[in-house]
Amino acid sequence: MEPFDKIAIIGLGLIGSSIARATRRAGLAKEIAGHDASPVVLNQAAKLGLCDNLHADVGDCVEDAGLVILCAPVGAFKAIAQDIAQHLAKGAILSDVGSVKGAVIRDVFSYVPRDVHFIPAHPIAGTEFSGPEAGFASLFDGRWTILTPLAGSDPAAVERLKDFWEGLGSQVDVMDSAHHDLVLAITSHLPHLIAYNIVGTAHDLEKVTEGEVIKYSASGFRDFTRIAASDPIMWRDVFLNNRDAVLEVLGRFNEDLSQLQRAVRNGDGQTLYDWFTRTRAIRRAIVDLGQDTAAPNFGRNKSQ
Amino acid sequence: MEPFDKIAIIGLGLIGSSIARATRRAGLAKEIAGHDASPVVLNQAAKLGLCDNLHADVGDCVEDAGLVILCAPVGAFKAIAQDIAQHLAKGAILSDVGSVKGAVIRDVFSYVPRDVHFIPAHPIAGTEFSGPEAGFASLFDGRWTILTPLAGSDPAAVERLKDFWEGLGSQVDVMDSAHHDLVLAITSHLPHLIAYNIVGTAHDLEKVTEGEVIKYSASGFRDFTRIAASDPIMWRDVFLNNRDAVLEVLGRFNEDLSQLQRAVRNGDGQTLYDWFTRTRAIRRAIVDLGQDTAAPNFGRNKSQ
Numbered sequence: 001m002e003p004f005d006k007i008a009i010i011g012l013g014l015i016g017s018s019i020a021r022a023t024r025r026a027g028l029a030k031e032i033a034g035h036d037a038s039p040v041v042l043n044q045a046a047k048l049g050l051c052d053n054l055h056a057d058v059g060d061c062v063e064d065a066g067l068v069i070l071c072a073p074v075g076a077f078k079a080i081a082q083d084i085a086q087h088l089a090k091g092a093i094l095s096d097v098g099s100v101k102g103a104v105i106r107d108v109f110s111y112v113p114r115d116v117h118f119i120p121a122h123p124i125a126g127t128e129f130s131g132p133e134a135g136f137a138s139l140f141d142g143r144w145t146i147l148t149p150l151a152g153s154d155p156a157a158v159e160r161l162k163d164f165w166e167g168l169g170s171q172v173d174v175m176d177s178a179h180h181d182l183v184l185a186i187t188s189h190l191p192h193l194i195a196y197n198i199v200g201t202a203h204d205l206e207k208v209t210e211g212e213v214i215k216y217s218a219s220g221f222r223d224f225t226r227i228a229a230s231d232p233i234m235w236r237d238v239f240l241n242n243r244d245a246v247l248e249v250l251g252r253f254n255e256d257l258s259q260l261q262r263a264v265r266n267g268d269g270q271t272l273y274d275w276f277t278r279t280r281a282i283r284r285a286i287v288d289l290g291q292d293t294a295a296p297n298f299g300r301n302k303s304q
Numbered sequence: 305m306e307p308f309d310k311i312a313i314i315g316l317g318l319i320g321s322s323i324a325r326a327t328r329r330a331g332l333a334k335e336i337a338g339h340d341a342s343p344v345v346l347n348q349a350a351k352l353g354l355c356d357n358l359h360a361d362v363g364d365c366v367e368d369a370g371l372v373i374l375c376a377p378v379g380a381f382k383a384i385a386q387d388i389a390q391h392l393a394k395g396a397i398l399s400d401v402g403s404v405k406g407a408v409i410r411d412v413f414s415y416v417p418r419d420v421h422f423i424p425a426h427p428i429a430g431t432e433f434s435g436p437e438a439g440f441a442s443l444f445d446g447r448w449t450i451l452t453p454l455a456g457s458d459p460a461a462v463e464r465l466k467d468f469w470e471g472l473g474s475q476v477d478v479m480d481s482a483h484h485d486l487v488l489a490i491t492s493h494l495p496h497l498i499a500y501n502i503v504g505t506a507h508d509l510e511k512v513t514e515g516e517v518i519k520y521s522a523s524g525f526r527d528f529t530r531i532a533a534s535d536p537i538m539w540r541d542v543f544l545n546n547r548d549a550v551l552e553v554l555g556r557f558n559e560d561l562s563q564l565q566r567a568v569r570n571g572d573g574q575t576l577y578d579w580f581t582r583t584r585a586i587r588r589a590i591v592d593l594g595q596d597t598a599a600p601n602f603g604r605n606k607s608q
Binding site: 200 | 432433490493506519524539547579
């Protein structure tokens, strides 16, 4: 694709810094401008040389940028949208990487000038680490990015953003924001909520010490601790901003768990066996699609 | 340690076959005898050369063995105990690798001759794969094995079994069987039940297709599919045989989840933030103790 003359990355954590790295890797922009609300993060970004220029003022950062990507926690988007609105270049694409889309549209859309293309996006990629040092250029390779353009979006602008994400290494899908929020509620938000929950439960048990939980965690528990180590602010904002979809899938989860609980209580081995058998196929499909490793234990060192 | 003249491994799946390999690696037995109820598994074991001799008859397998280890699903232990009782050598150690200990003692103890040392054990190690080909010699390296000797066990026999597991690469703890079952209920059984549950929930949603769940699984869901791909018979037997402890920790999990659900419903960001913050410390402790990798995403390939 034809590189952007300038892109602006607002928020230089794991995702924002990975976009900067991948943009540079693929030569997708002649100039990368960066902003972060945190002076500490700005300083780290400077040391890492992630961007061509850094701005403490978010309005300065977006001036003349052909593409502006919001990479802050979604709870901060409304204020950012207000701050940048009058600085956005005519014809620019304004996008984001938030894990929820309906709330982002609610918070941002009304501030977007009519001559700016607002196209929400969400790369399905990440690690449990946070901050500019945690990012890497290949984070999006082989992953999916979902665009949720609004009705009436300019097809050429959507296509240009799609090309950009493909340039970063991602595959791109387009869907409705409400459907995105439901899909992510089951594939991402509920898993995180459950992981956070069980780690908290284990922490609070009186009869089993935390030391025991840690020592014997290789029996299953440790897997949950990885995503339960994700950034607390980001995840607070996700749950505050995708309430209805999360409560919907959580309701289904609870119904199913009641059924399994009853099977355990009643010693109903057939129900347990049937349930445990059909779940294997999904794992296989995920590995076959290249979305996870086939190696045992996620390919951890054998001794781990 | 002084090697055993003969050990007998009953059940040649992931754990049994790994014991065979690790025993040979460390020279812990002059002869390794193996049995499996499945002719297919016996045939695989023969091709892999896991044991010095293989027996379709479990009684034959244990004859003259100084150490007999039950590595079948725990639901089969009672029948095996009945079948081997009269074949066990005087002074032999009879042990197992079951993920529950109270039920194993209930099912096995009454059949054990008085001149045999019955010492239940549980290595906290495994992968999501099953069968003799899935085993490997280093499976127990750095992991923990818990022994739950009965009151009045011969200390010398317990010590010998401890030496054996250390020889396999494991660290060894000793505890009461009831405490073991509670510790494992939170560190292993509940995580598996929840993982199986969420994978089933995702499978059954009408508004999100299975294809979407699979494509976007890298956002958290895929982690759960690994342990939800574990052996269904083994796990059915675990839940049938550790009912009370599983229901106890599941009750606590449900209480906690109700609290998080209420926080999501009420938009209570402070409760969510506080909960999500304290769970990070446990992850760090697990990594520091060498029970998991520090690498992002479990050290999967960066593009995965």
